Amino acid sequence: MQIINSKDRQVAINIVNISDALKLQADFKKYLIKLNSQEPMEYRTFDLSLVYPEKATIKELLEQVDDLKKCLDSFRPLHVAQLENLEHAFDIQYTHESTKIEGNSLTLSETALVIEKGITVKGKPLKDHIEVVNHKKALEYVKSIAVPEYRLTQNDLLKIHDLILQGIDHHNARKYRSQRVMIAGSRHIPPNPLKIYDLMQNYFEEYDRERKQLHPVLLAVQMHEKLVRIHPFIDGNGRTGRLIMNLILIQNGYPIANILGEAGKRDAYCDALEKSHMENNSEDFKVIVLNELKQALFNYLDMVADPCLEESRGKYFFDKIKPFL
DSSP: OOOHHHHHHHHHHHHHHHHHHHHHHHHHHHHHHHHHHSTTOOOOOGGGGGGGGOSSHHHHHHHHHHHHHHHHHHTEEEEEHHHHHHHHHHHHHHHHHHHTTTTOOHHHHHHHHHHHHHOOOOOOHHHHHHHHHHHHEEOOOOHHHHTTTOOHHHHHHHHHHHHHHHTTTTTTTTTTOOSSSOOOTOOOOOOOGGHHHHHHHHHHHHHHTTTSOOHHHHHHHHHHHHHHHHHHSSHHHHHHHHHHHHHHHTTTTTOOOOOOSHHHHHHHHHHHHHHHHHHOOOHHHHHHHHHHHHHHHHHHHHEEEEOOOOOOOHHHHHHHHHHOO
């Protein structure tokens, strides 16, 4: 009787898994060919909402987001060229949306032209041009430190804020506010400036306490909400808060959660923050961020699940969608 050792057994299992993955990938390719046969000029992708339908609770959304991350992880490591292309496109979109929330008038295509080509858009304020360039630089800095186990520091926060306000408000960049402020359209009154230093000390103590205990997505949401509640800066609190949130997401393997700047989405986001600040209820805010993160994972998977790549990647993803092909 032949005895198969554990190493040989594992090799056999791996061969079977690779074979299964390639078959699933072939089935997926056939599905997409059929799906696009009627409209050859319009590329249609698999509808991931069939597998991950709309959910209303934080618990359900968190489970979906984590499972979608497993799908994305099954394609890792991503090809360098593929990753660079994806990140560049999504970074431009994120910069556009995050600055649009704060009133920036540049369109998505104009934002791309300003960042990529250094072109000045006729009729648009110079400040709007500087804002998107600054935001892209701040995002690049965030990505440079967003490695596993990296501990966010006050210096990082101030550096991000400094990059955001470069050439716009040098006097208030990289420093906590020393005056009282009011937020237009909000009933929330930010804390007295005399309390800012202590509140920010508590902010980083809470971060240090929770970073090893709280789910990373919930930690990211919490750190964003807390920063905007404290409103430690004269300007740039929203952009800085969203960058801090995405720093935590990126370093834990998630894509950027992009809050859209269009009127309806922006209003829902601001209303959820208002509710969190005034009623101490952040449930709506968590749901909004989780849904945006879920959509970001949909977008990434649409791009990386390339049936033309002759590689046995993505088995977990293909197993999930198999019943719907």
